[in-house]
Amino acid sequence: MNEIKQVLLDQKVRLERKLEKERVIERDVPDLKKYLSRPNVLAILGVRRSGKSTLAETLLRGENFGYINFDDDRLAWVKVEDLHKLEKAVYELFGEVEYFLFDEIHNVNGWELFVSRLREEGKKVVITGSNSKMLSGELATALTGRHTDFTLFPFSFSEYLRFKGVRVEKVKDTYTTPSEGVVKRELENYIREGGFPEVLKISEDFIFTIFSDIVYKDVVQRLKIKRVESFKSFTVNVLKYFxxxxxxxxxxxxxxxxxNTVEEWFNGLINAYVIITSERFTSKPREGMTSQKKVYVxxxxxxxxxxxxxxxxxxxxNLVALQLSRVGEKLFYLKGDNYEIDFMVNGKAIQVTYASGKDEIPKREVEGLEKVKAGKKVVITWDYEDEVRGIKFIPLWKFLLNTREYLSVG
Structure with missing residues (x-):
């Protein structure tokens, strides 16, 4: 028991020191603490290294909580029957805590009933996980709806700007010229660097470490893949389809x-949040299920x-797909006779094209929109803004910073 307590104490101290030393960036997330106003389970899910633990700790800052990181090699021995020992160690270290924070608890098979019992005993539990299927099994059944899940992505463009210390000045509906120039330059940097917090804090090269960790820990180990090199080749091939x-x-x-192998590996990448997919928009459910999916990284x-x-x-x-997913939209694309609509979202048709002027916009983008019935028609450009015949043209950087505004009705 003393060894367990030492590990848990070490984990808690490391977490607190990390957050004391690092500049914590405010995330563009809803008020998640409200889901812990009474006994409940809040699951913060998302790709590894996206900042789930940091977000969870900031929610519990100021509270006395027990913390266990199951991604620690010193706890690799833990089985479901050992979880009560960890619980006892938490109480002995931190007293009768009201909150528990469990990082990557899905590493322990059968963890669901343990968490369910804690909630029934009046505890407020936050769990993090890098597998989208962790709530699809026994926990969902055991809690019968008494849990809340939230998916966290790497930094959005607005969070990236916040990390870089870039303030965007806006007067009414107009951005100041210096702000606009800086934002466009930073968008180029964001495309190159991405939004993983540790990549921005450490080095661009750290992206390879993160990718390897995700591939091995969240797919290879989970699916017990033996042909590792074949899987790596498969993964890179899938990413190239973005x-x-x-x-x-x-x-x-x-x-x-x-x-069967390809389907299993593909679903493994989805479950590990390496990719997200868009389904074909159709009035025939079977056709939508059997049609090819579009892939986004x-x-x-x-x-x-x-x-x-x-x-x-x-x-x-790809950036637009991620942003739509961040605000909770399910992705669909439409394929008609000689035209395609990139996104059909909640009655809105959205095209994306790399254009900085009206003359650079391919005719097919506009013609496709004119063929569909939609409450709102949008073309997201690189740097062209206008409204022509009911079609709104929006620069990418503005859409990324004001997504909900542009998706609103009207």
């Missing part, structure tokens, strides 16, 4: 893998450094 439809059958033939840094691609239009579309 902002495009992906054919799993073609991938299986190209990489000489079975269809969780961070622009992975596109630049891992996929080694800087195609501006596709990168822009």
């Amino acid at each position: 902002s495009n439809e992906v054919s799993l059958s073609k991938l299986s033939k190209t990489l000489k893998l079975s269809n 969780i961070d622009p840094g992975f596109i630049t450094s891992i996929a080694l691609d800087s195609s501006k239009g596709r990168v822009m579309e």
Whole structure:
């Protein structure tokens, strides 16, 4: 027991020292603390290294809480029957705590009933996890809706600017000229660096460490993949499809893998938040389920450094997909006869194109919008703004900073 207590005490001290030393960036998230006003389980999910632990700790700052990080190699031995020992150690160290914070508790098989019991005993529990399926099983059944989940992404562009100390000056609906110039320059940097906090704090090269950690800890180990090199090749190939439809059958033939293996690996990347997907927009549910999905990468840094691609239009579309997902929109694309709409979101049709002037906008982008019925039609450009025949043209940087405003009705 003394060894367990030493590990837990060390973890808590490290967490507190880390947050004391580092400048914590305010995240653009809703008021998550309200979900802990009574006994409940709050799950903060998202890709590894996106800042979940930091966000969770800031929610509990000022409270007496027990903290256990299950990603610690010193706790690799823990089985579900050992969790009560850790609970006892927390009480002995910190007293009768009201809150618990568990990092990556899904590393312990069968953890769900343990957390459910804590909640039923009146505790407020925050869990973090880097697997999107961790709430789909026994916990969801055990809690019968008595849990709340929130997905955290790497820094958005507005959070990136906050990290860089860039203040955007806006007078009524107009940005000042110096602010606009700085923001456009920083957008180029954001596309190159991405939004992983540690990459921005340590080095751009740290993106490779993060990528390796995610691949091995959240996919290879979880799925018990033995053909590691084949999986790495598969993953890079999938990333290169960003902002495009992906054919799993073609991938299986190209990489000489079975269809089942490719499907399992592809879903593994989704569950680890390496990629997100967009489904085909259709009135026929079966068609939507069987159609090819479009792929988007969780961070622009992975596109630049891992996929080694800087195609501006596709990168822009990827950024828009991430931003729409951040604000809670489910992604759909529309494919018609001789046209395609990048995003159909809640009655709105959105195209993305790399254009800085009216003459640079491909006719197909506008013609596609004119063929669909939508409550609002938007073209997101690189640096062109106007409204023509009911179609609103918005520069990417403005859309990223004012997403909810541009998605609002009217």
